[in-house]
Each structure stands twice: as structure tokens, then as C-alpha cells.
Amino acid sequence: MSPRAALSACLLAVALGALLAATPHVRAAGPERMDLTIYVKGDLIARGGVIVVNPVPVPPEQWRAAVTATAPGLPPPADLGSPPAGEARLTLAVESRYANVQFLFPEGTRYTYRLRPHPDARAPAPPDVQILEVAGDYELSVGFAGQQTSGDRTIRIPGPDTDERDARVLAVIARDRSARQPRIACAAQPAIQLCTFPQADWPAISERWRRERLALDREYRRMERLDECQQAAERDGRRRSACELVSGENEEPRYEYRP
Numbered sequence: 638m639s640p641r642a643a644l645s646a647c648l649l650a651v652a653l654g655a656l657l658a659a660t661p662h663v664r665a666a667g668p669e670r671m672d673l674t675i676y677v678k679g680d681l682i683a684r685g686g687v688i689v690v691n692p693v694p695v696p697p698e699q700w701r702a703a704v705t706a707t708a709p710g711l712p713p714p715a716d717l718g719s720p721p722a723g724e725a726r727l728t729l730a731v732e733s734r735y736a737n738v739q740f741l742f743p744e745g746t747r748y749t750y751r752l753r754p755h756p757d758a759r760a761p762a763p764p765d766v767q768i769l770e771v772a773g774d775y776e777l778s779v780g781f782a783g784q785q786t787s788g789d790r791t792i793r794i795p796g797p798d799t800d801e802r803d804a805r806v807l808a809v810i811a812r813d814r815s816a817r818q819p820r821i822a823c824a825a826q827p828a829i830q831l832c833t834f835p836q837a838d839w840p841a842i843s844e845r846w847r848r849e850r851l852a853l854d855r856e857y858r859r860m861e862r863l864d865e866c867q868q869a870a871e872r873d874g875r876r877r878s879a880c881e882l883v884s885g886e887n888e889e890p891r892y893e894y895r896p
Contacts (some may be wrong), residue, residue: 640852645679650769654657655738663791668701669697669723669724669725669727669738669743669746670702670721670723670724670742670743670746670747670748670749671700671704671711671724671725671727671741671742671743671748671749672717672720672724672725672726672727672748672750672829673726673727673728673729673738673745673748673749673750673751673829674713674714674726674728674729674749674750674752674753675688675690675728675729675731675738675750675752675753676711676728676729676730676731676752676753676754676755676756676758677731677732677752677753677754677755677758677759677794678730678731678732678754678757679732679743679755679758679799680732680733680734681731681733681736681794681796681875682732682734682754682755682758682794682796683795683796683872684734684796684797684798684799685734685794685795685796685797685798685799685803685804686733686734686735686736686793686794686796686799686804686807687734687735687736687791687792687793687794687799687804687807687808687811688731688735688736688737688738688752688791688792688794689736689737689738689771689789689790689791689792689808689811690738690739690789690790690792691737691738691739691740691743691777691780691781691784691789692739692740692742692748692749692750692786692787692788693739693740693742693777693781693784693785693787694741694742694743694745694785694827695741695742695743695744695784696744696745697741697743697744697745699741700722700741700743700828701740701743702827703741703827703828704725704727704741704827704828705826706759706827706828707727707826707827707829708826710727710728710729710730710807711728711730711755711756712728713726713728713751714751725828727740727819727828727829729784729829730755731831732755733809733833733834733836734799735781735834735842736806736831736832737779737823737831737832737833738750738810738828738829738830738831738834739777739780739781739786739829739830739832740826740828740829740834741781741828741829742871745856745893746755752766752792760807765795766791766792766793766794766795767792767793767795767801767804768790768791768792768793769791769792769793769801769804769805769807769808770789770790770791771788771789771790771791772789772790773788773789774786774787774788774790777815778860779821779832780822780823780825780830780832781830791808802850802853802854803846803850804844806849806850806853807846808819809848809849810845810849811834821833821834822834824836834857858889858890859890861881862890862891862892863880863882863890863892865892866880866892866893866894869894870894875894875896876896879895879896880892880893880895881893881894881895
């Protein structure tokens with residue numbers, strides 16, 4: 638199987654997962670339905686990153702008006718075939734290594750979204766994606782601000798520069814709303830929003846990302862050294878709680894047993 642086919646196959650699970658995530662919000666199977674294809678390109682597919690997907694339920698009449706007013710993007714994947722009556726198929730291209738994708742769907746119905754390699758993507762498609770986190774409904778603070786999402790999914794797009802720890806650190810940085818954090822900007826369409834950091838802010842984001850990843854790695858090593866000390870104490874019949882950190886702040890973590 639080619640890398641592109643592998644990504645398409647495994648990302649089908651994301652679309653199926655989206656349907657399952659939507660199920661608790663289904664009150665009746667309506668004749669209208671939202672279908673969104675997220676095309677992945679640029680640094681996101683070449684180096685990896687994070688996409689957060691937020692479906693936003695709205696009254697059907699609001700959804701119809703928003704879909705009608707949304708400019709058409711790339712054609713949906715040809716293998717989807719013809720859409721059933723009442724289904725709106727929209728597309729969105731994402732290349733930033735962090736993106737918050739929001740889309741409206743008619744409340745009381747199901748929705749589908751999928752990730753596919755962009756038709757012009759030159760980088761090999763990653764072999765898999767990973768759901769990092771599934772959140773409940775909450776009020777959005779960017780994009781469709783003030784609207785209630787039906788629950789987001791944080792998805793890691795794997796790449797040579799983005800393992801699971803990298804992705805989790807970036808997701809935490811993106812959720813930071815403190816004064817030191819560059820504001821996320823959104824490219825708005827009536828039915829879909831693409832929110833990410835402005836390109837000019839990425840050097841600062843990347844440096845913070847690097848520092849916080851190093852700090853996370855050090856914390857994992859600290860916990861490993863503590864566990865080793867505690868296990869050694871337990872084998873010798875001593876108290877596990879007597880292990881103390883003896884290394885300095887900028888040194889490799891080291892614990893010693895202090896009776």
C-alpha cells in the first residue's frame with residue numbers, strides 16, 4: 638500500500654470516530670448533513686503537528702445559510718462518490734503545524750470529517766494518526782467565539798519532528814490564553830473556521846515548544862530516577878518515601894536514599 642493510501646485508510650478511522658463522537662448529540666436523523674474534508678499539506682504533512690477539530694451545532698436554518706455563503710474550496714475526494722440529498726460537502730486545506738478547525742453542522746444530526754493528503758502534497762504521507770484527547774462540550778473562545786462546541790478532538794499528525802510528547806506540548810501551548818501567548822488568528826468562512834498562530838509568531842512559538850519539550854523530558858527522567866530509587870529501597874526493606882532529589886536544577890535528575 639502506498640503512503641498516501643495508507644494515510645487515507647487510517648484516517649477513515651478518524652471520520653468514523655467523528656460519527657461516534659456525534660452520536661450522543663443526535664436527536665433525530667435529519668435530511669441535512671455536514672461533511673468536511675481537511676486536506677493536509679506543507680509543514681504539517683512534512684514535519685507533523687496537531688489539529689484540533691471542533692464541530693459546532695447550530696439551528697438548521699443557520700447552517701443552511703452559512704453553507705450557502707461559504708466559498709467553495711478544493712473538490713471533495715473523488716472516491717466519496719456523489720453526495721446524498723441534503724448533504725453539504727466542504728473542504729479546507731491546512732499546512733500550519735497547529736490548527737484549530739471548526740465547522741457548523743445542523744443540530745440534531747450527525748456529521749462527518751476526514752483528513753486526507755492535499756492533492757499537491759509532495760511530502761510522503763505519514764502512516765498513521767493518533768487521537769490524543771477527546772473533550773466534552775464547552776464554549777469556544779476563538780473562531781466561532783461564544784458558540785458551544787459539541788466536543789473537540791485533538792489529533793496528532795505524525796512526522797519526523799512530532800512524536801507524541803511533542804504533540805502534547807504543542808497542544809498545551811495552544812490552549813494557553815495568558816498574556817505571554819501570541820493570539821491565535823482565524824481565517825473565517827461562514828460555515829468553517831481555520832485558527833492558528835500567525836506565521837510571524839512561529840519562531841517564538843517554536844522556541845517555547847523546544848524549551849517545554851526539554852522540560853517535559855527532564856520531568857520524565859526525574860520520575861524514572863525516583864522510581865528506581867524507591868524500588869531499590871523496597872527491595873532492601875527500607876521506606877520508599879526516604880528517596881530525596883540531590884541533583885541541582887540544571888543537572889540530570891539523581892535521587893539518593895536518606896534514612
